[in-house]
Amino acid sequence: MLLDRWLGAGAGATDDAPGAADSAAKSRTDQRIPAIEAIREEHRAIAAILSALSRILDGIEAGRLQPDVRLLAGMVEYIAEMPDKLHHPKEDRIFSLLRSKTSDLDGHLDVLEAQHHDSVPATSHLDRALVSYIQGGAEAFAGFRDAARAYIADEWVHLNTEEEHILPAAQRLFSAQEWQDINADFARNGDPWSGEGNRYADLFKRIAHQAPAPIGVGDGASG
Numbered sequence: 185m186l187l188d189r190w191l192g193a194g195a196g197a198t199d200d201a202p203g204a205a206d207s208a209a210k211s212r213t214d215q216r217i218p219a220i221e222a223i224r225e226e227h228r229a230i231a232a233i234l235s236a237l238s239r240i241l242d243g244i245e246a247g248r249l250q251p252d253v254r255l256l257a258g259m260v261e262y263i264a265e266m267p268d269k270l271h272h273p274k275e276d277r278i279f280s281l282l283r284s285k286t287s288d289l290d291g292h293l294d295v296l297e298a299q300h301h302d303s304v305p306a307t308s309h310l311d312r313a314l315v316s317y318i319q320g321g322a323e324a325f326a327g328f329r330d331a332a333r334a335y336i337a338d339e340w341v342h343l344n345t346e347e348e349h350i351l352p353a354a355q356r357l358f359s360a361q362e363w364q365d366i367n368a369d370f371a372r373n374g375d376p377w378s379g380e381g382n383r384y385a386d387l388f389k390r391i392a393h394q395a396p397a398p399i400g401v402g403d404g405a406s407g
């Protein structure tokens with residue numbers, strides 16, 4: 185699949201990526217929980233975009249890459265929409281059930297829920313920074329770069345907190361019946377991270393192909 189191919193090419197190959205936390209969480213139990221797998225798959229997709237964006241910023245800054253406005257706009261669109269529309273609603277359900285099971289994670293949950301709540305203004309800020317860059321040209325790059333880097337840094341912490349603290353606790357504390365109900369609800373919403381009419385999977389595919397090698401999949405195709 186494209187996501188595996190892209191991550192295999194190195195888009196998500198960073199020590200900060202949530203994939204690093206996967207093995208520890210998975211080793212807690214061999215039980216397969218489709219809802220957790222869906223959330224992890226969405227994290228991998230988000231991580232791939234964030235990592236690619238970070239490398240593109242490095243490339244533009246170093247003069248190795250010419251800015252590709254269409255690619256940057258696609259990435260910001262993905263970051264702004266996919267998590268808010270598809271991903272956070274799933275996690276909010278896990279968060280609220282987890283609060284009923286333990287208060288040990290309240291500190292993490294308070295921060296994560298506030299970040300979900302503020303995700304639209306946060307990504308609007310990024311979107312406005314991109315528009316300023318497109319309008320202002322090279323002189324306005326620093327503003328977009330700083331906004332994007334701040335967003336990416338916050339998002340790594342967010343993803344890793346969920347992978348390291350929240351998903352393992354949910355896996356440990358929720359009953360089989362509770363997981364069955366959550367799995368059924370998530371399955372009703374279709375494939376993880378694809379979106380209605382495959383919208384976000386198609387956008388992801390376009391970004392992966394538009395990103396220059398070795399950041400993207402490198403075949404230069406547009407579909």
Ligand SMILES: [Fe+2]
Binds near residue numbers: 275300
């Ligand atoms: Fe989240």
Ligand SMILES: [Fe+2]
Binds near residue numbers: 227271275343346
């Ligand atoms: Fe998440």
